Amino acid sequence: MKVFLVYKEDYPWDVRVEKLALALSEAGHAVTVIANNHNKLAESDTQGNINIKRLPQIKWLPTRILKLIFMPVWFNFFWLNTLLKQSKGSSQAVFLIRDLPLLKAGLLCAKLRSGNVILDMAEVYPEMYASSQQFSNKSIFQRILKSPYLAQRYENATLPDADHILVMIEESRDRLLKKKLDENKISIVSNTPPINKYLGKTHIHKGSKLHIVYVGFLTRLRGLDLLIQGVNEFLNLGYDKSEIQVDLIGKGAERDSLIKLIHDLNLDECITVHGWLAQDRVDELLANANVGALTYRVCGHWNHTIPNKIFDYMLAGLPVLTTPVIPICRIIESTNCGLICDDNKPDFTIAKNLEKLRDPAFRKKLGTNGQNAVLERYNWEKDKNVLLSVFEALEADISASGTSQTSESSASQ
Incomplete structure (x- = not known):
């Protein structure tokens, strides 16, 4: 399948985005990471078999202005235009959206491309915004922009339309179940390391220091x-x-x-x-x-x-x-x-x-x-298998849907 992994920050580098992209690419999917471009990098790049497409490279604009006009909100022209441009000609594409802010943009593009949307809920935004306001001094603009109430409403309006949701931990899954979301559409893919990450580097404990x-x-x-x-x-x-x-x-x-x-x-x-x-x-x-x-x-x-x-x-x-x-x-x-x-x-x-x-x-x-x-238990090899099983099930559903439509078309002729 053609997978568009949409990440609201600059890439590289993010360890989870990299693990998701590599796992899907190694499984045979054509993966494109669509990322922000505050660092004014080239609009097209590659990482092995993974394509990287960034928002426009505007070298003459100050970074603080870029952060404003490239703000990851679903109605932002730059994000919608980049998603539609990169997915052009890709029917039944899968938009893997990293985090809530761009979920609705993914849903709109998927509708136009007859595609599917999977949300990677690495952060629970209503809770994150509420905690941030509790422990940080935010400006009035930041409090409105990152309102827990607005994030909750946006989440409630968009989550049911996602084809699948990846969560990090059981507590995040249970929160979604309380919202009456289908448990079959929720999978735990945690932020675990590969088993060989520290091969030969395990600490030997000695001394009291x-x-x-x-x-x-x-x-x-x-x-x-x-x-x-x-x-x-x-x-x-x-x-x-x-x-x-x-x-x-x-x-x-x-x-x-x-x-x-x-x-x-x-x-x-x-x-x-x-x-x-x-x-x-x-x-x-x-x-x-x-x-x-x-x-x-x-x-x-x-x-x-x-x-x-x-x-x-x-x-x-x-x-x-x-x-x-x-x-x-x-x-x-x-x-x-x-x-x-x-x-x-x-x-x-x-x-x-x-x-x-x-x-x-x-x-x-x-x-x-x-x-x-x-x-x-807590390793990427196990979580990767869960991730790949989600995509395998989605691919099977797409294939079954296509077969069903073909049969209906033949019967009507």
Whole structure:
């Protein structure tokens, strides 16, 4: 089948988009990624057998203006024109829409092309917008543009028209079932790593020194200030700064405030904010770490999705340190691969859990449990099979529909 994977951000690079595109291409489907173009890259590109088509390359416009005119909303001319242009002549195409904002654009194009639409619901937008407003200071324009109420109405109006919906986690699926959506049209394709991602790089736990790593965006929702305060509390228990090292890897709106907090607490010696790093360097820091941190703020957003880093930590053999986010806790409790901090006293319980994790034998036990869970269950090989089965079923339905129409046409002659 011809698959148009529509991604609202620039590409490359996004790990999930890449995994989806590669899996479908390797299964024999003709895959085109249609992406944004804030970085003013070439409008046409390739990645192996995958075609990449971007919004127009407008070099003379400032990036901030491009972000405005290329805004991923369903009625945006640039998105509709690009989707229709790239899918021209492709009857019965499949539009795989990454995330809610462009779903209606995909539905309109699919109708014109006699195609089908699959939504990849990596984020639950009404919950994400509500959580963002709860923990961030948004302008009036941003609050209107990213209104949880409007996102909920848009979602309710469009989801029933999708031919299938991919969700990240059981909690997201259950939310859709409460909306009375057909359970046969919903599949869990999680954000898991391939089994061989860290082949030969598993951490060997030894010594009592803690080396904690976090990889991801630096936003208030990620709760990195809770981790920093927890480290400070850990030192207040009587431990020396030489006994703990924290590497925060990523970029985001909270970067400066986190650096200030680290400086104010006099923790510069043991906590480093690296910024965004190349994947090889990230893998190196993961291999040298002995604890993976996910001290997210508990909210509706995190309770309906799952960060890919939990599985990366587990596969790398790192025990996971987390706050009581529902999907993360469910995985940790069922596999015994980490420790959960109390949301009411995060700094104190983070410190007490760090104290427990000084024991290398305990870290090894949790890390081994997590690694085994990924090898047996939480891996891309299993999720890829679910993805491919969705497309196989859709292809069978299209074929059966075509056969039925042919038979009806012959009977009428």
